[in-house]
Amino acid sequence: MDFLELVNFYIIPGLVIGSIYALGAVGITLVFAILRYAHLAHGDLATLGAFLALAVVTGFGISPLAALPIAILGTAAVAVGIDKVFYEHLRERPKIVTVMASLGIALMVRAVVQVIWGVDSESYVKGIVRPDVYFGLRIRDREIYTVIAMIALVGVLQVFLTQSKWGKAMRAMSDNPNLALLSGIDNKKVVMLTWIIAGGLCAAAGVFLGINTELKSMMGWNMLLPMFAAAILGGVGRVEGAVLGGLIVGVAEELSVLVLPSEYKAATAFAILLFMLLVRPTGLLRGKVL
């Protein structure tokens, strides 16, 4: 196998799926760092976002990319609503109780998707897209804009976190919640903002997964492990780490086919997760360990 083949069949698909994982992992890392629990319903929120976009695409006949903002807004609203109704009153209890509640939410969100849209696979557009060839690299349009959208969304988020007042408040909560509360940061607003961002990014991950593959009711749940592996690989609380982690997990999954039977592709993320916990639980970019 020559180098170009390696890039075409493993690296490029790996980077695309890695960008999708990165979008989800950024949300996971923010929730983990600011609210301090592992949110197990993250994958199923992505499923919901993807299907919301499907409803818009079939309802108004627009392209999935045009439907993306609506899906982001809708999923962000659902995420805030779930937090208000189900998680808020658990805040004083041990955090692990919220983890359990989120497992229940995962089941509930998936059940809603299954009741409304059924369990068969769907897709935004029918037909096969042939890749274009640039200097021997075979790339589809949708793969280019998946990566570009990921970089743009995370870039905007990074500017928001480092430059704006509320972004700084979020980072303060992540670094030291007691000190942040003492200096007058409004906890409720920070929590809400975190859910808006996490929910919106979830929807983006789901929509791009739907654009590049197909929509299934289990699509998000199956992404949960790679997303967590990416967040921990990059370092919990580090946005740029989550992106790096997502890309590494995505490429590693594709490359694993070279050495493992392809059935075990999904095991790669798990192996990375355990390896990081064993060797360097702070992650590549020195995140926190809860």
Place this chain on the structure above:
Amino acid sequence: MELYGLLNYALFMGVFIGIYALLALGLNIQWGFAGLFNAGIAGFFAVGAYTSAILTSAAAEGRIGGFELPVIVGWFGAMGAAALIAWPIGKICLRFRSDYLAIATIGIAEIIRLVIKSEAELTNSARGITGLPRPFGDLDYMASQAAYLGIVLVVLAIAYVLVERQFNAPWGRMMRAIRDNEDAARAMGKNIEYRRLEAFIFGAALMGLGGALFAHFNRSITPEAIDPMVATFLVWIMLILGGSGNNRGAILGAAVVWIIWSVSEIATDQLPHEYAVKAKYIRLFLIGLLLQLVLRFRPEGILPEPLRGDLRHTKEGNRS
């Protein structure tokens, strides 16, 4: 005839409640007494089921087996195998907060599912392992069902007595101390990681035993025999609703939740097909909602964890 069907159904339900009660007891060791979050119950269940199936089944073309060991050996083998899977996971993840264990157990359950589906020489992949021996399986149908229910109840009773004994022993007190205040327990010189590992492994072994009981009851085990997410979640709601930290609560929760679950299934199966499929997901939604409601309004469950030890100095209801 009607009575016969009803009796048969009751026996069937009794066996399933017994098996789920074992799983809930196993989870109670992990969550109720050590605060460990295991989201991969179905994985340990499947390992137990397949281990026992391989050890006790007759030889078959294309997969290992033909050991034809006694069923009881299969059951101990199931416990051993589940414990063996739990050990490395616990070893790696129990140094951290339980969130990491939750993610890792979701992962291990997924890997176990992949292995079962793709390693044909081990598990006969999609066709599964059939023709498992069943204790008293030679009796006529009703008597054999009743006999199996008896066996399940005896196993459950033994497990209950052993677990209850262990909880009232110093070990149980130490586990609760670790769960409730890790730092204080560490300051008292307790080896927290090691103790948690013990609890995680004991619980996993009970889950493996539950899987073995299930496989021999059905005389077969296939990858589609249980829905991993649904089974795992049902055990969780059983324990939380029944009362985590209380062994009787775990068993009661298993009975209550399983009765609700299977009776609602009968009810929705009466609907026309297209509604019946949707009704399955609506039931899932409601069981998820039930967990949220219990967590919010009665987090201690139907039977709360008993206050143990010297009560003279504690105000009732003063527990966190």
